[in-house]
Amino acid sequence: MRLKRRLGLLTVAIVVAPTAVAGCTTERKSVERAEQRANPPEVTSVTPADRARDIPISAEVGATVTDGRITAVKITDDRGGQVAAEPREDGSTWVPTKPLEPRRKYTAEVTATGDSGRTSTRRTTFTTMAESTRPAVTSVLYFAGDRTYGTAMPVTVAFDPPIAEKDRADVQRRLFVRTNPPQPGVWSWIPDGSQVYYRAPDFWRPGTTISVRSALEGLPIGKEKVGDADRTATSTIGRQVSLEVDNATKQMSVFRDGKLVRRIPVSLGKPSTPSSSGKMVIMEKHEYTTFDTRGEPDGGYVVDVEDAQRYTWGGEFIHAAPWSEGDQGNTNVSHGCANVSSSAADWLMGVTQVGDLIEVKGTEVQLQPGNGWTAWNVTWDEYVKGSALPVPAGLGAPGGSQGQGRLGGGSPAPAPSGSGG
Structure with a gap:
């Protein structure tokens, strides 16, 4: 802008000057001085550092640039093969799409481009560490590929042992989610570090495609452990279905696209084994399963059930209970599950999806935080407090009132396959 103002003044000077030659000479010198002031871009540093050794296979390529921006990163291995990589959204680093291989030498070339179009390239060569002998943290990605999920489906990653608070930011930076159409969300940890959830402020829009990468293989986690695996999955969000169960009326209301489609009588947990109140998500669906509660408090029975849908790790299911049909709609007699008739349970199996609310x-x-996928059992402003990284602009403000309570502890491991009632 400064250059344009000077040229404008010089144009006026040409009109009043005794000769046009003087004006042209002055203008040319001004342009030359402006070009001299336009510094070329410079890649001042690249990471990993040149000749660095024992680099984790989870390494990313980063750079600092003056008077320009990174426009290309090329990574090759010692056999000349090119390593595919993608930039982070903030442009801070380029992330290989697969873990690097142990004991291999890699070369990264980083190119920066300035506003004038001039470029600068810097190269670094580094060697990855041998295959780690540290104990691995077991991770489970509860988001499979090529599925259709409900609109309340949180992306859930569970860890054994749990992730210490000081290490959560490093782990969270290696968890990636893309949505199409875009619907940005936030990762949020439960306090004991055994689970982390990803969701948006509102339920997913039907038809949204969600791609997830849990890129933890070889990632140093604290001083003692490493991540166990690199997992990816892409799936789609289906129609909107939600269930509301009211203990006062002993009725389940089934909604599709916000419209009530059916009411179903239920029998919930009896006073000694009450059902949990809260917002949960359907986690599993079984046409047939066995509840085996021997060795559990208030358990000790074995029973085969049909059309069972889990919604807590503690063993709460919707399922067919022909033995309690006379109580459904008026009396609670279950061990915590939502008992419905055989015909209603069969109908529900054809309506619901894993990921429905x-x-x-x-x-x-009240529902114990972490007892299932409890990401929706909190308000948005409480939810984002669980992020180990700064919350992106526009997502940190309170975003609604999707529940109450606080995201707490809980085991990510399913209860024994037989629990329920």
């Missing part, structure tokens, strides 16, 4: 109201106990 189920809300239970008015029971004697």
